[in-house]
Amino acid sequence: MSPGQPRRFDWHRAALWSVLALFALFFLLPMYVMVTTSLKDMAQIRDGNLLSLPTAPSLAAWSTAWSSACTGVDCGGLKPFFINSVIMVVPAVLVSTMLGAINGYVLSKWRFRGSETMFALMLFGVFMPMQVVLLPMSQVLGWLGIANSIGGLVLVHVIAGLPSTTLFFRNYYVGLPDELVKAAMLDGAGFWRIFWRIVLPLSTPITVVTLIWQFTNIWNDFLYGIVFSGAGSKPVTVGLNNLANTSSVVKEYNVDMAAAMIAGLPTLFVYIVAGKYFVRGLTAGAVKG
């Protein structure tokens, strides 16, 4: 529309916005219910109006969920589980992303006989159902002596994440001109120096994508968390499950909702902070790969 033209009501645009608003509402409604319920007291919840705003908003349920709600026989809230998750997620995300970057660098810029086959085989890992590895992995963790520990979970998540991180970085690096690597070789840089000084500094978008991807997957994982963790190493998803399934005299919906919010907030936070990189990086990779 040229600036001089008078603005007319655009039916097409109005329809588009209405549909978008409707879908946004549809997807945000559960979130709204969770947040409002977590701020209500049990008396108001028993009134039964799911959509009403809290009459006396309070963070009491959040505080209970964090530090004193019962999960089974322990009544220490989600806090220990949350801490376990943090201790597990940080190294698992960093290590799997780093290894994925190195793998992608080798598979795109230092091809060798059979490297394409190796990449194709690694792709199986992206599509392989998680359940397949449960038994062999528990065997391996047992041999390594890290069964039921956070260290064991980190290892599982690093291995499970490698195919995806490798795929992301490899497809991104295919788009980097080979001549950059050749020029650096002529300049006297070796394998690692080219990686650290040239390739990695050019990887910001795909690194952010991979970090978000891995963080979300590992933080939200429940299956590996429940199978491979021990008493002191359960991640927050398992904690939330136990909390919600622990029956007391009354079902405290506000505490359940607050706990679910606590468990979900880190991924939400990561998306909000780095989301624009995520979209940008995904499309960049898609076009170039």
Next chain:
Amino acid sequence: MGALSIRNVRRSYGGVDVLKGIDVEVEAGEFLILVGPSGCGKSTLLNIIAGLDVATSGTVHIAGRDVTHALPKDRDIAMVFQSYALYPNMNVAGNISFGLEMRNVPRAERDAAVQRVAKMLQIEHLLDRKPGQLSGGQRQRVAMGRALARNPVLFLFDEPLSNLDAKLRVEMRAEIKQLHRAAQVTTVYVTHDQVEAMTLGDRIAVMKAGVIEQLGTPDEIYDRPATRFVAEFIGSPAMNVLAAEPASGGVAARGIGLPLDDAQRGALAASGATATLYGLRPEALSFADAGLPGTVTMIEPTGPETYALVDTAVGKLTARVPGRLRASTGAAVALRWSTSEVHLFDARTERRIA
């Protein structure tokens, strides 16, 4: 001992021979051009010299040292790529000094080298910029600066001007020539542009299908092309080549006699060729009152000279005449040439007879 010796270098990729035995000796300070159509193996040869590709057999010596199996970084060479391959994450100064940094040259020396090179290439005001903020010509300069900073024994250029527009290409061509004259570093320069080849090279290697068809000075290549391919590849518009049979007093095409001088007749008889190719450069043809009759079918004025396509009894011939052409399309003309301008090739081997 030359600055660069390539001896019987072959390269095949899974049964496909890309280079079929290349032998080149390059003297110190010489500017050698590798020219040829795409797929002729010139870039592969350059990569083998650089160490970015390995020869299937044969040896490469740089400054008397066998570097056939040496790593690129141990060859003391610098290369300018077609895409420039500047490091996007570093500024211009960082790009220029990266090679020195990798070779553990102290900071002060690096800074001095950057200043020296920047001054030489007039890019002092760009040192803090990132490659993304530079124009094509400026990137080209930085790429050359990166190569110059290290004082290598050998410069390699891989079609460095093909991403520039026509005007800038001519400017940079002149600049490369001046730089080479000033620095006197042995240079191997790959191009598919025959004008670049003729203007820049001390010697030119014309390549086709993995073989050097001819290696010589620009004058030798232009005046005495060794094969039909070289004759047609170098020169624009391309040389007129007519199929002709030996006949009494010379050769004949479609029954029309084409003149040869005594020496050419002697060479033809000695060669025993039964079919020949009679080549005439467009500028060898001139319009005259008498000669080979024909009709002008197309006129292409370029300003300083005019190309005229003339339909004759022996085939279509392109003539290149200085200035404007007075004749118009459809005019009946006569073409004349001197036998000293004739290039005669054996039609079977396509090699030069005289």
